[in-house]
Amino acid sequence: MIESELDPPVAEMTVLTYANQAISEDYQNNNYNVNRGHLFPCRHAADVVTAxxxxxxxNAVPQKKSFNELSWSRMEDETKNIMSTCKNNNNEVLAHVLTGAIPGDSKLKEKVNIPSxxxxxxxxxxxxxxxxxxxAYWAENIEEDSKNKTIDKKSLQEIQEFLGKAWVKNVQLFKKDCT
Known part of the structure; x- marks a missing residue:
């Protein structure tokens, strides 16, 4: 076979690895029974593009599958319903949402922290x-065996105290009118 200048060169496949960034393969065949849990849930999105x-x-952290699919999912639905009553002058939902994870002691593929x-x-x-x-809500990222488990509603003061003890001191999540 004769190569011409018009033939495209054969490209070599290069696999990039990132020491400090999760990749899809990190979640595959893991022994921790976790999947990619949304931080900002797609169901909270205002439109298809945002979703x-x-x-x-x-926008993901490793969450125990049953936790992510059961109580955490129900909490996301509940908050969406509550926030649907929060509308601006144009009748659009306007809410400030913060979500996060407290680091745990285990890691996927020795690099992706599984939150506690x-x-x-x-x-x-x-x-x-x-x-x-x-x-406010918080819950331990653990396997759940009950389809009826719920995550208790908490006040902003309670979550700020929890985060202050568990992770960072002097937490203030929102300013001004939010209490």
């Missing part, structure tokens, strides 16, 4: 009740 943008590894706890807090103005509302 699709949530499916990135930078997940937490979420939101604050928004409820135009129907004409007041600011807030709610």
């Amino acid at each position: 699709e943008s949530t499916f990135t590894l930078t 706890y997940m937490w979420m807090a939101f604050c928004c103005y409820n135009s129907m009740e004409k007041k600011w509302v807030s709610q």
